[in-house]
Amino acid sequence: MGSLGQQRFRIGVDVGGTNTDAALVGCFETSSNDKQEFTVLASSKSPTTADVTSGICDAVKMVLEEADVPREDVLSINIGTTHFINAVTQRDAAKLERVAVLRLCGPFAREIAPFSDWPQALRDVVEGPVGYFSGGLEIDGRIISEIKDSEIRDFCHELKAAKINAIVVIGVFSSLDSGTPTQEEYVRSLLLREMPNVDVVCSRDIGNSAFIERENAAILNASILDFGRRTIRGFERAFRSLRLDCPLYLTQNDGTVMETKTAMRLPIKTFSSGATNSLTGALFLSGIHSRTTDLDPSTSQIIMVDIGGTTSDFAALSSSGFPRQSPATVKLGGVRTAFSMPELVSIGLGGGSHVLEQDDGRVSVGPTSVGYRLATSSKCFGGDTLTASDIVVASGHASNITGSVPIRLDAGLVARARHDIKRQLERSIDSMKVSDQEVVLLLVGGGSIIQLEGLNNVKACIRPPFYTVANAVGAAIAKISGEVDRVIIPGDRKQQAIVDEVKVETIGRTCSNGAIKSTVKIVDVDCIPLQYMTNAAFRIVVRACGELGWDKSTSGGRAVLDIDAVETYDEGEIPRVLPSKLDLDSQEMDYSTYQPEVSMAGEWFISETDLAFIAEGCGVLGTGGGGSVYSAYLQSVQALRNMPNGRMRVVEAKAVNHGDRVAIVAFVGAPTVSNERLAGDGELRVACDKLAQYLQLDGGSSAFAGLVAGEIGGSNGMRAFATAASMNLPVIDADMIGRAFPKVDMCLPYVYGAEKPSPAAVADARGNAQIVAEVESRDRLERLLRCLCIELGMFTASALSISGTNLHQYTCHDTVSQAWFLGRAILCARQDKKNVVDSLVDLIPGCRFLFVGRIVEISREVKGGWTIGTATIERASDDEEFISWDSESDQRPMVLQYQNEFLYAALKGPDGSQESICTTPDLITVLDMSGSALSTHELRYGLLVSVIAMPAHPLWTTQQGMQASDPASFGLHMQYQPFGQSWQKTPSVIQQYRPSSTLER
Structure with a gap:
């Protein structure tokens, strides 16, 4: 390591539903490689206030006073906040704008109108006028139709009459648009010429694939732009009042930070940063990233659990060094998006969880909780409610809970409660595993003191220093990133040359975001061939990250604002216990x-x-x-x-x-x-x-x-x-x-x-x-x-x-x-919190469970316009929450091959040999853990899935049927593997529910 330069400081803040945490981190710039070295100097917790900013001020003021550092040496303040997602989940009309949508699509994109899949309560707040206009591109880059300026100008009259202040412009295949300007950008300029004071969001700035999901994300982003500006201005006013003249950054979903001018343009990227901040902080505080411990992240699975008063949130470290991202479609406030989010498992277990003893002697901990009333309701604080914290105190660990008093509880009750806590933690850890490598568990959050037992299949449990404010520490030390995500038609260019070109562009984008160039590294490259394409088109996603810069005067983190001219804004009351799921809509029908x-x-x-x-x-x-x-x-x-x-x-x-x-x-x-x-x-x-x-x-x-x-x-x-x-x-x-x-x-x-x-x-x-x-x-x-x-x-x-x-x-x-009965079984099981796969096997004639596990390898290539792919799945642990299977059974991984549809499932031996267990024309389907089917292009590394199969219709198993559908017909050198279960006729909804049928029975 090179010599250390002058010590400077960064402040991290994490705004939660109950407390606002702050951490002041000292950092040195190493002369050899510009890398920063960090030390936590002070931390604080302050109640989250109704106006939020005063609570942030209180927390920051406390760490500044404790560490007594020169304010001019504070390089930046990095904030993780739930402000923007709260506005969406609460459907707050005072914070959300009505949004107009302009589709550049020519004669296409009429089958589904914007807002069609939105929860009605949110739709009532956000939905604005909709227009369909000339424009858009084909998958091969051809223009569907040229933009017509007169169409846009005419629509502006309607928008003015409706008093619209936020507009989304979305073009078909806008990610392919290489024009200068692009169609979306050109239309934005037309709109701003006619309506200079409106916010215009171009969809290609929000995401890439899937029109509906990209449009939804762009609308959500547009709806909170004005509120985002006011919130960030409020933050900056607060810090100016503390005499902190430094840049402000906001933490985003992938565990990095973004400058305020970007956050004002893309507030949606901050929606789920809490768990990523906690994981980043936990890795630093434990010494794993700096290799100050003997734990090697390349040979272990690093899983973090942030235990609060009500819930425990689990996240895992990916090979890129950032939190593993969720590969599934994500709902934000009940709205379906394809936005990148960290993969989280949340359970109702925390320091304030109720401890209940059943009549048969069984003890359960959670999921209900006393929440923020812990210090007054728990028995160890003089209350009359038995909580998980009381179990800790009764176990002889009262010193771990400040202000508590010793209490005595039945030893059997305590033992059974501790066992239930252990069981829940082990089950959730297993759900996050992607391989059989040893697990290192990082315990953070104030409620992590409830973990008292040794955990099976966990090599080490680490509760690092400052564990109660790991989220704020993670925000303080976060890096800055850049990403390029687009669809490429290669033409005569080699794919590797295109990848190298995009890498250079990504590094440049990361530096322009505020990173030190010498520290920027490519952390992820993903090339995904597009199905059916004859032009070899593929989607490429490249991400890079680097250290935040040191020069306060040139940092991109400072918002270009006249802070003193900003009006005071009260953000309003926020819920004390936030929901663990973002989709708040409930289905009332039984x-x-x-x-x-x-x-x-x-x-x-x-x-x-x-x-x-x-x-x-x-x-x-x-x-x-x-x-x-x-x-x-x-x-x-x-x-x-x-x-x-x-x-x-x-x-x-x-x-x-x-x-x-x-x-x-x-x-x-x-x-x-x-x-x-x-x-x-x-x-x-x-x-x-x-x-x-x-x-x-x-x-x-x-x-x-x-x-x-x-x-x-x-x-x-x-x-x-x-x-x-x-x-x-x-x-x-x-x-x-x-x-x-x-x-x-x-x-x-x-x-x-x-x-x-x-x-x-x-x-x-x-x-x-x-x-x-x-x-x-x-x-x-x-x-x-x-x-x-x-x-x-x-x-x-x-x-x-x-x-x-x-x-x-x-x-x-x-x-x-048949589709109706399958879907009913899935939705009934999901509604009743039952195992979906077990329900399908029990209710659907011929349905059979094959496998449950995590995807550990995926390969794809395009041959003759067809996508040929292989997915390898490693066994998951025996867990009744996912699937009932014999833990003593075959432990070999499963290999699935597909040509758009799944063609065969086989068990893979240690020598690479494969034993086929199901082949085409029998049906092989992969389900996510909600029970919904996954398309082959949705398969992603780390995804927990179940595999089921059903026998083909008898018309496929005759000689004529087999000639068209057996493995050989797809070019596979294997014999048809009989499914092992006979086909059974599907019940008819009409026959089963027809009134006359009922009378006959």
Whole structure:
């Protein structure tokens, strides 16, 4: 280590629901490499006040007085705050602005309106005018349509009349836009020219993938921009009153800090910084990062638990040196986003947790708590409530709790309470593990004194100095980061050259954010190939971080504000005990008692609850592919709500006459495109109309007896609902495949040669429509549709038809019902806090549990336009909260291979050999721990998953069916592995709930 220079200081602050913590850290700049060395000099806790800023002032004043350091030597103040997420979760109209949304999409992106999936209470506060305008890009970089200035100017009149002060501009595939300026930036300039005082957020500044999720995050960000500015100005006024003339930074979700000018523009990035601050502080205080201990983070799993008065929050260290990020979609205030958040496990266990003894002698600790009343309610403080802190005192550790008095409790009660605390901690630690490496547990937070027992499978438990304010210490020593996230079409360039170019850009962005260049390092590079693409497009995400700079006068952390001109602002009362989950909306309906509406005539009238069940089930039947169900679900709900005089209905396949014709509807193309370039207004209806016109059906498309899904798995399983309703036709309770498969020519009537795979109609939102009149074979249809799909932007509507006779004989019947029963089992288990996988196995005929564990390796490549991937999953610990499986059973990891859908599951031996346990055409599905199905592109390292399987429909296990769907048909050198359980017919919702059926029983 080089010689140390002058000591300077940083102050870290963490604002919690009960207390505001502060820590003053002394830091030296080493002359050899500009690296900073830190020492904690003082810490404090102060009650969080209603106006928040005065509580921060009190905490900061205490550490300054304790350490008695020159204020001019304070380099920065770094704050972690719950201000902004609180405003969203509380739906506070005084802090949230109404937001207008401008979609640059041409004729696309009409199927789902902005705010469609928002909780109504929040929507009522935030929703503003919506406009659809020319603009947007295709996945290959082509422009959908040029921006029209007159459209934007005309919309500004509406925005002025509505007194809108916040606007989101979102363009289709805006992350691909390399223009100077980009379309979003150009429209922002137009808006500011017409409305100079409004806030305009460009979606590409917020995130990359998934149109709905990016739009939602951009809207949330826009809604709190004004409140964010006022809050940060209040912070700066407070510090100016303390004679602190230094930059202010805010901590963000990934454990780094950002300058105030960025925080004012992107306050959403601060939403979940508390646990990351605690982990950063715990790592420093324990000496692990500086290697002042014998613990090696490269050979151990580092897990932190921050135990407060009410909850315990667990986070884990990733290989990048930062908190492991959650790979799943995250809800903020009940709003679905794809924003990066740390992976957390929160349980109701803390120092104030109630200790309850049951009649049978069992003792439980938590999840209810006395919270901030601990110092008055607990027995060790003279109260009459038995808490976890009382167990600590009764165990002889009263010295660990300042101000407590010794108490005596029954020894058996104490032992059983300590055992329950130990059990809960061990279970949560196991849920965070990603391998069989030894675990080092870092214990921080004031409530961490309740951990008294040795923990199984934990190498070491470390409660470091200043553990009660580890969150504030983490904020004080946090680094600064930069990130580049975009979709690349490589053309003639090599991928490695592109990666190197993006790395340089990321380092530059990190330095411009305020990092010392010599300390900046690349911490994460992720290249993700895009499915179905023929242009080798891939998404690249590069992150870098470095030490904060030392020059106060040039630091980017200082907000460009006239502090003295800022008005006083009262942030208002905040809750003393914050919710552990961000989604506060509760479902009042009892799913277990819900009954669908079925008429005597056998028509099933669909409700929003039915659609929710079917959506979850279609995800399961998607077997990793089929595209995102979410957008199709929202479209179906939106269509149902817009039907004042019509009904959305389902009928059985046998209700179709032999001589009738039924339209087969599906979107064909890439899930990557369908998640971003949302459908327009009625492409499937246009495809059906064109097909009926070609077939010369009397009455046009209304002559069809109904619509049937091309595949029940994934997005296409729900596409028929809105279109059928618009045509006043029923959806048939059947589909062409019984699951999801990657190609149109795998529809069973074509596999068996029973139905000609033509004519086929294709349509897009621009008004393009084509008829494929004749094809020589089913695989020729697949190739022709693929060519058309590429020209039309890799996502287009298609329609074919099938006779009633072939519908009866060569399709999978009652698959809408199957999806409904699957979804009901998932939502009932989730509502009742039961194990989802166990519920599926118990309730669904033929469903079988295969594996539970964490994903430890993922590889992907693109061959011939298909994404070929492999995922390796390591066994999870035996834990009844996740899945019941025999801990003495085979401990080998599982390997899954997929080509858009999962093709096989095998157990991997120590020598690399694989023992297949399930293969295509049987269904293999991966579920997250909420029980929702995951698509193959959603698989991420560290994700805890369960794997289930179901037997294929008998039409797939004949000689003809196997030729089209067995492993060899996908180029795999293995034999079909029989599933081991026989297929059973799915119950029919119509038969089970039809009134006449009830009378017959």
